[in-house]
Amino acid sequence: MIQPLTNQAFPAECGGPDDPFRHLRDDMAESQLAARGVLDPCVLEAMRRVPRHLFLPPDQADRAYLDQPLPIGQGQTISQPYMVACMTELLALQPGHRVLEIGTGSGYQTAVLALLAGGVVSVERLEPLLEEARKRLKYLGLDNISLHCGDGSLGFPEQAPYDAVLVTAACPKIPPALVDQLAEGGRLVAPVGPKDLQELVLGVKTGGKLTLRRQFGCRFVPLIGRQGWRDDSR
């Protein structure tokens, strides 16, 4: 059965007949996602709905639907649409699920998760990015998201357990705190490996332990924190 998207109505200029970016999103979903094997109809629908161009600095907005990651300021990036769709599909979200996202960044992935799950808790370490993301998500009227500034390598224990955990920054190894905060039967997706190249990993928690399945090679900005990489910039 196709699960409905959570009942979120965007402002009319986002997705209505006058949205000039709508056909670009339809093309993106077809040629970059469905054609490469993203099959979940709800994930495809969420990717068609979220106005990615609003999550970029204005000088990048016309590049929003290209098949690539893009800079969002503070040395960080918004992931390529295909990566966002794959990670989301691996989480196998249901409308009642509670999701923890580490690395809010632009808030784009957060919005995609919010259309598919019951609620999203997202943690970002850089306050300026978090504030921009907060404004965008508020403008879109997404009201099932809570955003927090802090070291997400430690998770967000206050609202644990989570049915799904998504890390959108590269981890040297899966942070134990995130495994602790994952519900039994829950799914965790994270890029794991050295700073220059990682592997996307899906973990399913059974009997208190994660069973890992490797997916494909990828490259993310580092997860900086107590259970991530050290901050070399200081």
Ligand code: SAH
């Ligand atoms: N999901 C984002 C992609 C963000 S890039 C999007 O759709 O735009 C990864 C983000 O992780 C960056 O914004 C970076 O600042 C953040 N990050 C890195 N280490 C972190 C940590 N320990 N806790 C929370 N966020 C972290």
